[in-house]
Amino acid sequence: MSRVCSGPGRTLGPGLLALSLVFGVAASQPANPPAAAVDLDTVGPQVGEPLPDFSLRDQGGQERSLKSLLGANGAVIVFYRSADW
Amino acid sequence: MQLVELQGRLQDLRKAGMGLAAISYDPVPTLADFAARRGITFPLLSDAGSATIRRYGILNTTIDPSNELYGYPFPGTYFVDRRGVVTSRVFEPIYQERSTISSLLVRQGRQIDAPATKVAGAHLDVTSYATDQVATLGTHFSLVLDVRPASRVHVYAPGVSGYKPVRLALNPQPGVVVRMAQFPKPEDYFFEPLNEHVPVYQRPFRIVQDVMLDPSRDGSAALKDVTTLTITGTFEYQACDDRVCFAPQSLPLSWSIGVKPLDRERAKRQEKQER
Numbered sequence: 001m002s003r004v005c006s007g008p009g010r011t012l013g014p015g016l017l018a019l020s021l022v023f024g025v026a027a028s029q030p031a032n033p034p035a036a037a038v039d040l041d042t043v044g045p046q047v048g049e050p051l052p053d054f055s056l057r058d059q060g061g062q063e064r065s066l067k068s069l070l071g072a073n074g075a076v077i078v079f080y081r082s083a084d085w
Numbered sequence: 086m087q088l089v090e091l092q093g094r095l096q097d098l099r100k101a102g103m104g105l106a107a108i109s110y111d112p113v114p115t116l117a118d119f120a121a122r123r124g125i126t127f128p129l130l131s132d133a134g135s136a137t138i139r140r141y142g143i144l145n146t147t148i149d150p151s152n153e154l155y156g157y158p159f160p161g162t163y164f165v166d167r168r169g170v171v172t173s174r175v176f177e178p179i180y181q182e183r184s185t186i187s188s189l190l191v192r193q194g195r196q197i198d199a200p201a202t203k204v205a206g207a208h209l210d211v212t213s214y215a216t217d218q219v220a221t222l223g224t225h226f227s228l229v230l231d232v233r234p235a236s237r238v239h240v241y242a243p244g245v246s247g248y249k250p251v252r253l254a255l256n257p258q259p260g261v262v263v264r265m266a267q268f269p270k271p272e273d274y275f276f277e278p279l280n281e282h283v284p285v286y287q288r289p290f291r292i293v294q295d296v297m298l299d300p301s302r303d304g305s306a307a308l309k310d311v312t313t314l315t316i317t318g319t320f321e322y323q324a325c326d327d328r329v330c331f332a333p334q335s336l337p338l339s340w341s342i343g344v345k346p347l348d349r350e351r352a353k354r355q356e357k358q359e360r
Contacts, residue, residue, distance in 0.1 A: 037147060040176035043159055044143040050170050051163060054137045056108065056130035059116040064106065064128050066169055074166040075104035076186065079143060079158040080087055082109050083119040083129065 051077065087183065090217070092125050094186050097197045101190075110135045110156040143176075162189060181223040181300045187216035188227040192267055192293050199229075206336040208324035209234045215316075219343035222308065223300035225264065228253070228340055230292040230320060240322045242271030242284040248323055249333045251286070253294050255318035259307035264295040298344065314342045 045051050053066045069075045088107055098105050106128040109116075116129040135156040138144050145157040160183070161176035173193065177183050187197050201214035210233050217226040230253060234240055241248040255263050269291060271284035296316065298308060308314070320336040 038159070040159055040161075040178050043176060044141050044161060044174065045163070045171050047171050047173060050168070051165050052137075052140055053169070054108075054130075054132075054140075056132055056137060057113050058106075058128040058130055059113065059120040059125070061113055061117075064130060066165075069104040069106050069128065070165070070167055070169060071099075071102045071104040072167060073102035074164065074169075074172065075106065076091075076098060077163040077165065078087070078091065078105075078107040078186075079138065079141075079161050079163075080107055080109050081154075081157045081160055082115075083088060083111050084115045 086123070088119070088125055088129065089123055091186050092123070092127065094190070094197065095127055097187075097190065097195075101195055106130055108132050108137065108158075110138065110158075162186070164189075164193070179223075182225060182297065183223060184225040184295075185217050185220070188225055188293075188295065191216055191227055191229050191291075194291065201231075202338075204336055204338065206320070206322075207334050208238045208326075208331060209240065209322070211320055211336060211338070213320075213338050213340070215340040215342055217342070219345045220298050221345045222298045222305060225295055225297045226342070228255075228294040228296055228316065230294075230338075231289065232286070232292065232320075232322075233289045234287055234324065237326045238324050239274055239285040239287040239326075240324050242286060243268055244271075245284050247281075248283065248325070248330070249321065251292070251320070251322045253292055253318055253320055253338075255294070255296075255316060258316070260299050260304045260311065261314070261316060262297040262299045262304070264297055266295070267293040298342075308344055311344050314344050316340045316342065 051066055055063050055065050058064050066077070069077070091105060091107060095105060108130045110132050112133045113131045116131055119125065120129055132138050135144055135158070138156070138158040141158075143158045143161060145159050148155045148157060159176055161174060163171055164173045166172050175184060175189060187199070190197050197216065199214040199216060201212050203210060203212045212231040214229055215226060216229060217224070220226050232240070232251070241250045243250045243252070251268075253266060257263070269286070271286055274283050274285040274287070276283060298304065317337070317339045320338055321333065323333040324331050
């Protein structure tokens with residue numbers, strides 16, 4: 001079985017894409033651009049691609065990696081705006 | 086709120102052998118405060134500075150960097166397998182709208198714990214439930230029909246000609262938006278006497294009907310004083326066995342959904358009021 005590839009080669013693409021989007025939007029859209037300007041089908045890792053690993057602290061201060069969260073049948077990873085709004 | 090709803094499905098996810106975590110740009114103390122107040126026990130991960138959000142390529146680039154909300158991701162949900170490879174991803178295109186985790190799970194054919202009603206019809210029975218007992222405006226949830234045809238009986242799939250296909254007909258009402266219905270792939274049935282191939286279901290199958298509480302101005306007005314919403318409809322079908330077709334049937338169904346106002350409580354403000 002092959003290991004999950006989550007090295008820089010894998011993650012550079014989306015990172016660069018995000019940067020170019022930031023600059024692109026900043027340069028061409030003055031205020032309140034519509035959300036439809038971004039095609040949400042194409043943002044972030046796609047089906048069949050590995051999620052880049054991470055190491056982030058949880059609400060108790062404990063470091064968690066993606067790998068540590070995976071169950072026998074995987075995991076659900078949710079990105080949300082904020083718990084504070 | 087999405088995190089509270091996720092907490093409510095933690096047991097179902099554990100049973101399914103799936104881990105759960107939610108990531109935002111909030112600092113750890115904000116997450117600790119929220120988790121304590123709302124009873125969140127699964128990991129709320131702090132991506133303060135949004136480095137992971139950027140690395141994933143999902144930073145909300147439509148927010149101006151001078152705005153305090155800069156650093157938000159585009160809200161989305163990833164399902165990954167045990168190696169961390171994406172099996173499905175859901176990013177909602179409309180700000181006010183979101184599918185519940187329960188709805189996403191049943192659309193993937195997974196089991197969730199929900200109070201269900203079993204109705205016996207002619208030549209089949211239907212177990213039906215709503216994926217969520219409460220919903221807010223803009224929430225996409227699902228009405229699920231698990232249909233079990235009797236032995237040697239088949240019913241017709243959407244797209245069939247000459248027979249009445251299975252259909253869930255919901256009675257229209259203000260504040261409720263009926264969206265897509267998901268039907269499984271049918272089997273091909275060869276009916277020799279007529280030398281015809283027809284798309285059918287003969288084994289147990291699931292229909293998932295996506296429904297939304299209308300977040301528009303009209304929808305909000307219609308649901309203003311509603312605390313419990315009853316959605317009614319009928320399951321329509323025509324059953325046949327290998328020799329005869331029976332009369333088309335219409336099976337009445339209903340679901341009750343609690344309507345919750347939008348949760349706009351802020352962690353810090355709440356904390357200050359309590360002290």
